[in-house]
Amino acid sequence: MGTTSTNESERQARAWLVHLTSGTATREDGEAFRRWCLSDARHAEAFARVRSIWDQLGPAIAERDRAVRSVRAVPRHGVRMGRRVFLATAVTASVAAVLVGRYGLDLGRDGDGAERLHTAVGEQRRVEVVSGVVVEMNTGTDIGLHRTGDVVTGLRLRRGEAVVRIEASRRTPFLVQVADARLDSSPGSSFAVRCIDSESAVTCMDGTTVLLRGGTQTLVKPSQQVAFDDQGQAPAIAVNPATALAWRDRVLIYDNQPLADVVADINRYRPGRIVITDRALAERRVHARFTLDQMADVATLIEDAYGAHATHLPGGWVLLS
Incomplete structure (x- = not known):
């Protein structure tokens, strides 16, 4: 046997x-x-x-x-x-x-003809989608643009995360949608939207942002974040935008998080995949700070810092045990 x-x-x-x-x-x-x-x-x-x-x-x-x-x-x-x-x-x-890049062209059209903005793994972009509206896109982000005639009047975050800044001089409304929610923001406001797997979140940085979802309005104040998914919506919590949105400075900061969650996030920034095969290692709480320039060597850094054993496979796949 x-x-x-x-x-x-x-x-x-x-x-x-x-x-x-x-x-x-x-x-x-x-x-x-x-x-x-x-x-x-x-x-x-x-x-x-x-x-x-x-x-x-x-x-x-x-x-x-x-x-x-x-x-x-x-x-x-x-x-x-x-x-x-x-x-x-x-x-x-x-x-x-x-x-081969998994995210296709960085600017194209969906099957329904909607114009798209795209970033590949590890890529970040800053785009002025229309006068007075600037979008900073993080890695692996997919955004659909809405037009009225020849003018972009809104966007839908399909996947990934981005920061949207609406200049104080803009007077025309700009609609932002993420998952089953939409955001109303005043001129001079900036906020981050995130949609990873089935979880979404909105983080207000400046100005006022109102989350409209299922007939409910939720005011998201500066330095607050609201997360939601198919199961419901969490109350607004206080966050430090400098830490939560450190990716804008090409830095990833993790504070007392399970290594499994850290690795899951890191996988968004590099080709291939890191997989933890040891339960105790996956559950270990860690404090870590990485720059995006370290992504090629991040598995080795984790190996050295936490006593893991790394097995490197082709295509950027690494097994940690």
Whole structure:
């Protein structure tokens, strides 16, 4: 029975290895993989054994390159691709697929013809969408613009987060929508909107902002934040905009948060995905400050700071245990 269980764990581990490097793995897949590792100690052990395949990649890629050079000199019918060459070629193609930007064009149109603004992973943009309205977009943000004739009269945050500033000189109303809510703001106001997964939030920075949702109006005062989702709406809480919106200065600040939440947020700023496979490590409360320039090395920084073990896979995927 023990051997059968071990063989099954290794079969599943091989399947996970193939999928995580296929170029099609999603955030949900990362969470499913984490749960699989935590559900049985044999799973993590099996994956540790299977991942030794990556030690073979360096020689395999070198062999592939030699084979490619040989193809140029030998007729096609005289060349037989070896198993290791095939593996290296397949993995290289998968890695390239993972590295392709997942968010498409930064300015385009949806299927319904609505104009869009887009930022890719790790990208930030500042756009004056219309005279008197400036939008600062964070990583992985998708915004649809509403027009009346040739004039932009509003926007809908579809995904990500952004800061909207309405100049004091503007007199024409500008509608901002996020999830199932809309915002009414006075000239001279600025506020942040966020929509990550199924959770949304509005943070007022200056002026007055009124959240209109389900027939209810909620005044959001400066340095206050209101969060909401499909299950309801939380009361307004006091926040420090300099900390909550530190991304505007290319800084991420975490104060006494579970490492799992920290990593989930960091994953928005880098290609691939960091997955924590150890429950105790995931629940550990941390205080941390990272700059966006450190995102390429953030997994190593976490490894050094919290005594984790990192396994680096192609495409920016890292397993922390």
